[in-house]
Amino acid sequence: MNEPSTAEEPWPVRVVSQKIGAWINKLGWVWVDGQVAQINRRPGSGVVFLTLRDPSADLSLTVTTHHDVLHAGAPDLSEGARVTLHAKPEFYPARGTLSLRADEIRQVGIGELLARLEKLKRLLAAEGLFARERKRRLPFLPRRVGLITGKASAAERDVLMNARRRWPSVDFRVINVLVQGANAVPQIIEALKVLDGDDTVDVIVIARGGGSVEDLLPFSDEALCRAVFGARTPVVSAIGHETDAPLLDYVADLRASTPTDAAKRIVPDLAEEQRLISQAKARLDRAVIGMIDRERQRIESWRSRPVLARPEVLIDQRATEVTALRDRAGRSLEHRLRRADDALEHTLARLRALSPAKTLDRGYAIVQRPDGHVVRAADEVSTGDLLRIRLADGELRAAVMES
Helix, strand or coil, X not given: CCCCCCCCCCCCHHXXXXXXXXXXXXXXXXXXXXXXEEEEECCCCCEEEEEEECCXXXXXXXXXXXXXXXXXXXXXXXXXXXXXXXXXXXEXXXXXXXXXEEEEEEECCHHHHHHHHHHHHHHHHHCCCCCHXXXXXXXXXXXXXXXXXXXXXXXXXXXXXHHHHHCCCXXXXXXXXXXXXXXXXXXXXXXXXXXXXXXXXXXXXXXXXXXXXXXXXXXXXXXXXXXXXXXXXXXXXXXXCCCCCCHHHHHCCEEXXXXXXXXXXXXXXXXXXXXXHHHHHHHHHHHHHHHHHHHHHHHHHHHHCHHHHCHHXXXXXXXXXXXXXXXXXXHHHHXXXXXXXXXXXXXXXXXXXXXXXXXXXXXXXXXXXXXXXXXXXXHHCXXXXXXXXXXXXXXXXXXXXXX
């Protein structure tokens, strides 16, 4: 049937299955990398069924292979192992399922795993995921701490116990996930997404105890590293022991050598902070007391000065100066008055010497006309004129008898 399907002429199920199978067959043989989630060896059958899972996503495919193929390439294959296989996708119309048929399986050894991790490390570093300038500082005292770790694990116990020992009131939101195996990465990424979306969480800790290189592989997964890089909330990596260094350590904002070390990094030590506060208070007390002592000494120095110790001395000095100035002013005024009095006496004496009254006292008289004009010559009067004669004591009236 090459004609397109319509509502009036739909394709039968067998035709759709045939077309799906034909499209899948076009892919051909491919090399596939994944993690073995399950192995099913059926007794009495030469076929082995594997569940191959993507390490970074919640996706899986069924793989069928012959026992001889598995024995030749990966005789000690176990669940959780990383494999590379050569397979061809096949669609089974009867069941409507898709699976891979493998003719070669290679178990990835530790050397190859480390080589892959080193290549991924260089790639992420080149993209700037490890850049030191993008790492954020942790809050001094987080309101809430998000913890991603295995359920009832030693890492969970170490983080909670040591953090609460340092700061008893610290609040945790714990999400338990698988920390190894095929499902570890998707669960960790989902838990990270949940905690990063919680506005009350100020810092996120991803913790796990020690383990082999294979056990710690989920924490070097590319998808997890990129999820941590894109998180809004600061992330602390606390994986394994001091010598363990998964790629998550390089991407996280802070790398803690152990879960216990992470507890010490995310919250301050209450006893230490109280000690620092006591020391700061003591320094402040000493500084204030020292300042008060210096000011007191300065005031004492001011008080010891004569002007403050005996302020009346200054008044006495000014009073003495005022008295001296007043005496000088009195003497100067008295001297000036005497000089003025002497000058007045001399002037009075001269006036008296020149006064007409003195002349009259010696027997002279002043002859005046009635109008007051002083007669100085005989021709100034005529016979019969009335005259007024002033003497030293009194005056006379006279008439000119003959001129």
